Amino acid sequence: MPRRHLTRALAAALAVPAILIGCVTAPDDAEVSAKATSMLKASFKEQGQAKLDRLDQDDMQKMCSVYAGKAPPKEVAERIEKANLASVKWPADGRFVGDWKNGEKIAQEGRGMQYSDDPKGPVGANCYACHQLAPQELSYGTIGPSLYRFGRLRGYTDEMRKYAYGKVYNADAYSACTNMPRFGHKGILTEAQIKDVVALLMDPDSPVNK
Amino acid sequence: MRAKYRRVAAGAACLFTLGAATALGQGSAVEEIAKYRAALQDGNPAELWEARGEDLWKQKRGPKNASLESCDLGLGPGVVKGAYARLPKYFADADRVMDLETRIVWCMVTLQGYTDADARKGPFGSPDRKADMEAYAAYVTSQSRGITMAVASNHPKEQEAYRLGEKMFYFRGGTHDFACATCHAEDAKRIRLQDLPNLTKTEGAQKAYTTWPAYRVSQGELRSFQWRLNDCFRQQRFPELVFASDASIALTMFLARNANGAAFDAPAIKR
Amino acid sequence: MADPMKIRASVVGDSTEVKVLMSHEMETGQRKDAQGKTIPAWHIQNVTATWNGKTVLSAQWGPAVSKNPFLSFRFKGGAKGDKVEVTWTDNRGDKRTDAAVIA
Numbered sequence: 001m002p003r004r005h006l007t008r009a010l011a012a013a014l015a016v017p018a019i020l021i022g023c024v025t026a027p028d029d030a031e032v033s034a035k036a037t038s039m040l041k042a043s044f045k046e047q048g049q050a051k052l053d054r055l056d057q058d059d060m061q062k063m064c065s066v067y068a069g070k071a072p073p074k075e076v077a078e079r080i081e082k083a084n085l086a087s088v089k090w091p092a093d094g095r096f097v098g099d100w101k102n103g104e105k106i107a108q109e110g111r112g113m114q115y116s117d118d119p120k121g122p123v124g125a126n127c128y129a130c131h132q133l134a135p136q137e138l139s140y141g142t143i144g145p146s147l148y149r150f151g152r153l154r155g156y157t158d159e160m161r162k163y164a165y166g167k168v169y170n171a172d173a174y175s176a177c178t179n180m181p182r183f184g185h186k187g188i189l190t191e192a193q194i195k196d197v198v199a200l201l202m203d204p205d206s207p208v209n210k
Numbered sequence: 211m212r213a214k215y216r217r218v219a220a221g222a223a224c225l226f227t228l229g230a231a232t233a234l235g236q237g238s239a240v241e242e243i244a245k246y247r248a249a250l251q252d253g254n255p256a257e258l259w260e261a262r263g264e265d266l267w268k269q270k271r272g273p274k275n276a277s278l279e280s281c282d283l284g285l286g287p288g289v290v291k292g293a294y295a296r297l298p299k300y301f302a303d304a305d306r307v308m309d310l311e312t313r314i315v316w317c318m319v320t321l322q323g324y325t326d327a328d329a330r331k332g333p334f335g336s337p338d339r340k341a342d343m344e345a346y347a348a349y350v351t352s353q354s355r356g357i358t359m360a361v362a363s364n365h366p367k368e369q370e371a372y373r374l375g376e377k378m379f380y381f382r383g384g385t386h387d388f389a390c391a392t393c394h395a396e397d398a399k400r401i402r403l404q405d406l407p408n409l410t411k412t413e414g415a416q417k418a419y420t421t422w423p424a425y426r427v428s429q430g431e432l433r434s435f436q437w438r439l440n441d442c443f444r445q446q447r448f449p450e451l452v453f454a455s456d457a458s459i460a461l462t463m464f465l466a467r468n469a470n471g472a473a474f475d476a477p478a479i480k481r
Numbered sequence: 482m483a484d485p486m487k488i489r490a491s492v493v494g495d496s497t498e499v500k501v502l503m504s505h506e507m508e509t510g511q512r513k514d515a516q517g518k519t520i521p522a523w524h525i526q527n528v529t530a531t532w533n534g535k536t537v538l539s540a541q542w543g544p545a546v547s548k549n550p551f552l553s554f555r556f557k558g559g560a561k562g563d564k565v566e567v568t569w570t571d572n573r574g575d576k577r578t579d580a581a582v583i584a
Contacts, residue, residue: 032370033377035374036373036377036381036460039456039460040378042456042457043451043458044443044452047449050384050450051449052449054383055383055448056383057381057382057383060387061383065380065381065382065389069380069389069410141401142398143392143400188386252551253553254502255504255548257502258484258502261484262484425549430506
């Protein structure tokens with residue numbers, strides 16, 4: 001066989017597996033997502049209070065993962081916000097504001113819900129990890145906006161107190177796919193703790209509003 | 211356990227003092243921390259782990275009484291120099307993508323005769339128990355210092371691992387709805403005073419990935435990139451990431467490849 | 482037994498610069514464990530360095546020195562190829578000697 005033909009035959013033989021590989025390498029996005037999820041679930045083991053069900057996503061977690069840190073389309077965002085707002089359990093006594101001094105402690109407390117944490121130990125909101133609040137605390141993070149003078153700037157109104165409570169309870173009710181945890185919805189904080197955090201933001205005597 | 215956290219707490223207090231000492235400026239506090247890190251560079255105790263790792267690497271160990279010297283880390287049997295800068299990669303003999311630790315486990319099984327379970331035991335050290343795996347990681351990574359990161363994506367399984375890792379990076383779950391992306395997908399963010407690298411961008415991924423393993427002064431231990439991933443998930447309120455699991459390989463692939471082009475610069479030292 | 486030290490020695494002008502990394506817990510005796518029990522002190526007490534057998538550094542250490550200590554010092558003299566030896570002894574009586582050649 002002339003050399004040229006041999007080369008051509010070889011090329012043809014090589015082309016077939018190349019095409020096959022091409023098909024295998026480009027599964028669609030949903031397929032990759034599904035595989036990533038099942039691979040994740042197989043790659044974790046329960047430890048302390050963190051059981052494997054923490055990897056079971058609800059609608060918000062699933063949808064917001066799909067949009068990979070970008071804002072979801074309007075109709076998806078509205079669906080998430082509506083469902084999350086409906087889940088907010090408002091205080092039975094109609095009061096949203098507790099004790100700001102305790103709120104400050106909750107805002108500083110970083111423990112809670114990690115597998116290394118004592119399940120009977122304190123659970124905080126760790127607000128300072130992401131937000132500026134009282135000006136005395138210099139060690140604050142910047143993932144969330146500054147909340148310095150939260151109440152003073154927005155006004156000490158009933159509406160704002162209710163909003164602050166709802167936002168801490170379930171942030172996705174107001175802003176779908178926010179980075180902020182849903183402290184009430186997920187049972188991280190108790191109703192009384194959320195009221196204390198709201199006081200830190202909304203009490204005129206709180207250092208946040210000085 | 212408590213003792214360890216005490217020491218961490220003392221470290222945090224020092225950081226706070228630094229912040230207060232430099233008046234109100236956040237920028238200057240960050241600069242002071244950078245100075246503190248620079249002062250630690252000389253005499254990095256990570257070298258103790260590197261030396262121990264090299265010694266263990268060359269020792270005859272395991273049921274087959276063999277050393278790891280002929281382990282193929284991707285550049286051929288026995289080649290350690292530069293190997294880490296090419297990992298994770300597809301290995302034909304195992305027909306899968308492996309990161310450094312997975313490959314070391316493979317070599318411990320095939321060359322030294324350990325069972326897979328034994329090779330995976332106790333990957334992270336504590337004051338009471340030093341982990342051989344972290345010493346191995348310190349030694350092997352030190353042999354890639356100064357070498358440009360060049361993680362391949364030629365094989366379909368390498369491409370797949372990258373895509374899976376990317377999906378996992380954005381996977382939100384747990385009690386706090388956190389994903390890796392919650393903290394590591396934007397520029398110039400901080401948790402408290404700790405700067406967060408944006409791991410979705412080349413610059414951030416390079417800066418982060420090329421500086422692990424690191425000796426953590428606050429813990430008095432050398433910590434591997436595997437440990438870094440595990441501890442992120444702990445703080446994410448997820449269950450425990452299994453050592454050398456498929457997800458950890460995929461995530462490592464995503465982050466390592468994002469760091470391509472930078473000179474590897476570890477084992478490093480961190481607060 | 483304790484892990485080996487990492488010693489580097491190099492000629493700088495008319496002196497020799499020695500850098501030593503030691504592997505040691507350096508437990509202060511002030512800390513408590515999870516059960517509230519005091520963790521006993523365990524730290525290096527004496528460090529000596531010799532150059533060709535002659536002592537060039539002698540130090541007494543206490544609990545204030547960090548875990549995995551790093552020691553850097555200079556002495557007058559020393560030439561390429563000379564031997565520098567460092568020895569530490571801790572409060573449990575454990576002892577370690579390692580050597581390096583001046584580069």
